[in-house]
Amino acid sequence: MLGIKGLLRMLLRPPTRSIGTKLFLIFFCLVCFSVATIGLLSYNIAKTAMIDQMQMSSQQTISLASEKLDMKQQFYLDLSSQLMKNSSFEEQIFQISNASLSEEEHLRRIEEIRGLLDQLALSDSRIRDITLFPLEDQIDPISTQREGVESSKESLWIKEIQQAGGEVIWLSIQEDGYLGSSPKPLYAYGKLLGKNNMGSRDFVLLVQIEATVLQEMIDAVKLSDGAETAIYDSLGKRVLTNKVDTVDSNFVVSHAEGSRGYEIRRNTVGEEELIAYQNSLISGWTLVGKAPLQELTGAIKTIQLITYSAIALSVILTIIIGLWLVMMIGKPLGVLQLLMRQAASGNLKGRLSVRGKDEIGQVALAFNQMVEQIGHLVEGTRLTVEEVASSSHRIANVADQTANSAQEIHLASEQIAMGAQGLANQAETGNGRVEQMADRLNEVQSLQMRMTSTALDVNSVCVEGGDTVNRLIHRTTETEGHFRNMNQRVNGLKDSAQSIYELLQLMTDMAKQTKVLSLNASIEASRSGVAGAGFRVIADEIRGLAERSNSSIVHVGELTESIQGEVTSTVSAMTLALPFFQEMIGDVHAVHDLFENVQGQMNQLISRLSDVTGSIKHLDETQQMLNYSMSEVSAVSQQSSAASEQVASLCAAQLSIGDNLVELSETLKQVSMKLEHQMQSFQV
Incomplete structure (x- = not known):
């Protein structure tokens, strides 16, 4: 074998003057390029596939949670439908507006209406109260809450329900409720009852529900350890989130009810997040799940490390095999070069030893015949x-x-x-x-x-x-x-x-x-x-x-x-x-x-x-x-x-x-x- 100095001297020659250097560079570049290309391509394919799988999985999780939320909200809406279909309630609504009733008869009918509301409120322990606000008559609000009912007909939420013309309006969470006397945060929905749907004088029906219903639902949805689950109203304002330390920001989605999807966005600090969302068919609210992409792609980091390690190992093996090829080809060529110089000076007695039948052995045999x-x-x-x-x-x-x-x-x-x-x-x-x-x-x-x-x-x-x-x-x-x-x-x-x-x-x-x-x-x-x-x-x-x-x-x-x-x-x-x-x-x-x-x-x-x-x-x-x-x-x-x-x-x-x-x-x-x-x- 050639010495280390001879090998280094051969490798340090320009490729145009050394076939060993040229062969080493070609072998090294070809193998390294192939391994790096295949490794990086495999890594990118695996990364894309995992991200797609996580996006689909996140979307399915959010969709299931959104359907559960729709079922719960539909249950609460059915209460108002039951109330409107109750003939006794319909009769009492018509009668309490009658000015010819005596005060005693008037109070009796109000108590009957309150009794119907109590029956509906007892159907779910999370219903805080059900209240009926008269808009045209000088009558006090009728509520399952006997005391502390404070609200003005000029409240914004009453005007919003009144402008909806009989459509259900879902109201965001209020810390003390919409009547101002709740010790817990409440959210509610309201509906206008009267000329448009019952033929009576106009009343506003308000059903207040504890916010823990929504909180428990979003707490059950967990895309990752650092993920956030939030509910946004139809205007894109946040209603509720499971992470109180996050910055409140709007979320804009399609206005079409029932729309859903997923995408990758950057948050306010510049980090990439996987966002999955679905719009509710019942309330028009949007359930949104946000997960840091770095947490979801932890396995991808392992694949990336393995890929880089394989590329580094391939480079080392390529260098070793390349040096072995250079040494295997360099020694016969070095001896041949020495004998050629002796022949050029007139000494034709030198001969190469033929040890194999490969191309180098054939060259040695041809050199001996030439001499x-x-x-x-x-x-x-x-x-x-x-x-x-x-x-x-x-x-x-x-x-x-x-x-x-x-x-x-x-x-x-x-x-x-x-x-x-x-x-x-x-x-x-x-x-x-x-x-x-x-x-x-x-x-x-x-x-x-x-x-x-x-x-x-x-x-x-x-x-x-x-x-x-x-x-x-x-x-x-x-x-x-x-x-x-x-x-x-x-x-x-x-x-x-x-x-x-x-x-x-x-x-x-x-x-x-x-x-x-x-x-x-x-x-x-x-x-x-x-x-x-x-x-x-x-x-x-x-x-x-x-x-x-x-x-x-x-x-x-x-x-x-x-x-x-x-x-x-x-x-x-x-x-x-x-x-x-x-x-x-x-x-x-x-x-x-x-x-x-x-x-x-x-x-x-x-x-x-x-x-x-x-x-x-x-x-x-x-x-x-x-x-x-x-x-x-x-x-x-x-x-x-x-x-x-x-x-x-x-x-x-x-x-x-x-x-x-x-x-x-x-x-x-x-x-x-x-x-x-x-x-x-x-x-x-």
């Missing part, structure tokens, strides 16, 4: 150094020969470079001329393309002209046919006009005969006298009709003659125009032949231009090949020149390398001597 391999390498290196020394002499001789050969190659490469440069210059000149010829060919090709384009345009125009002439010939032929057809129709119209004229002649004759007949009829009518008067009228009408028909026939005849003259003129004009159209058709055919001839000539021109284009393209391809060949010659010349220059440069570099090689061979010889001297320092 063995290094020893073999050192032996081999010694032999290699000797071989390097002998080889350096041979390299020096070869370097001298290489330098001489490089000098001769350098001179030859310079001559080759000069010849290649001249060839490149001539190739550049030929390439320029070829480029000029290419420019001329491009110009010729451009002119030929424009000529071809023009010929194609002319050919297109000829084709369009031929098509136009064909359409013109077709339309002219159709026009000639139309003229011939029109001539025939005009001739037919002429014949029709002649027929109409002949028909008009016939109608003229018929009109003349009709006129003659009308004249004959008129003559015959004249001969007949009066009997022929009607026939004469008809004859006159026929004669008038004949005259109008004759006038119309003459007019139609004139129109027919005019149409016949126009038709004759039209026939003459068409006869003269027909030869002109025939001549025009011939001229159009001649123009069409001319267009076809021009189109044929243009087709031949386009064909020959296509041949010329092919020749120019062939010539251009030949020129491009020539240009490419000249470029290749120029490029090859430049490459030859560059290669020659590069060879010359390489030869110069080789010459320089040869010189450097000679220098390096000398340096290698010196290095081999130093290496041989250093190899002697190793002990294998």
Whole structure:
């Protein structure tokens, strides 16, 4: 095992320089954090669970005590209900307000009421007295207490009961009671009897109860040794407590009757208290239990002490186990470090003892194997150094020969470079001329393309002209046919006009005969006298009709003659125009032949231009090949020149390398001597 000083020296190293320190810190922090986290978490969970359990237990205790208090108060309230349901009491209440009663009868009825009150008061020894205060009649209070009944109708508690309108009002504890003659503290409840519930005149019923009833109940409730149990009224004022040395303070809770709950508050001195409360359904008072949280959580302090002790013990055990791990790992690493330093100084004889098959044993075995391999390498290196020394002499001789050969190659490469440069210059000149010829060919090709384009345009125009002439010939032929057809129709119209004229002649004759007949009829009518008067009228009408028909026939005849003259003129004009159209058709055919001839000539021109284009393209391809060949010659010349220059440069570099090689061979010889001297320092 390492000594204490070595262990402390290892632990005091920075974690970045000591794996033992790093391992110890990691193990210590991890275990301490885990134990502390689990312990504190368990403590907090146990504390929360115990506080919750105590809160629920305290609430149940207060709830049971509050229910017991409600039962007791309900018993006292039932007394007033029994009294109100008593028919004798109800009758006496009505009668004592009757002014017509005699004094003797009035006293008798008061005694009967007092007797009923005495019966109720005897039902519980804690009932101090029951008193009935008239509010409207000039009657003394009726009470089970025969003497010392002192109270004014202007008392605050009477006004409070009166304002309640028949609801029960619970009154806090008074040291000498509400009638002022009690030797013991009393609390009471009051209720208004009268118009609202009995139909009689108004009375205040006051039932006084000894405060020991409440005191015994709260004394029986004990949440802890230092706990306080108190009763608060509906306004939050304290009515009674089992600890007289506590400061009187208000307690505000929910105004809803029957509400209950628990909470943790700080008291006036800053200490935490567990408070459980329940609001009474009967009186509206609140029963409150207050217990110092420190008393309730005494067991939690024990759990806390055990938790801290377990954490401290875990820290101590962690330190012991961590130191054991550091010592178990530190010794082999310390020995390994010592042997590594010896190996660095040249001593390779040290070995680690392998005692186990764990990672440290594997490291020791690997170290021993490494040292063995290094020893073999050192032996081999010694032999290699000797071989390097002998080889350096041979390299020096070869370097001298290489330098001489490089000098001769350098001179030859310079001559080759000069010849290649001249060839490149001539190739550049030929390439320029070829480029000029290419420019001329491009110009010729451009002119030929424009000529071809023009010929194609002319050919297109000829084709369009031929098509136009064909359409013109077709339309002219159709026009000639139309003229011939029109001539025939005009001739037919002429014949029709002649027929109409002949028909008009016939109608003229018929009109003349009709006129003659009308004249004959008129003559015959004249001969007949009066009997022929009607026939004469008809004859006159026929004669008038004949005259109008004759006038119309003459007019139609004139129109027919005019149409016949126009038709004759039209026939003459068409006869003269027909030869002109025939001549025009011939001229159009001649123009069409001319267009076809021009189109044929243009087709031949386009064909020959296509041949010329092919020749120019062939010539251009030949020129491009020539240009490419000249470029290749120029490029090859430049490459030859560059290669020659590069060879010359390489030869110069080789010459320089040869010189450097000679220098390096000398340096290698010196290095081999130093290496041989250093190899002697190793002990294998």
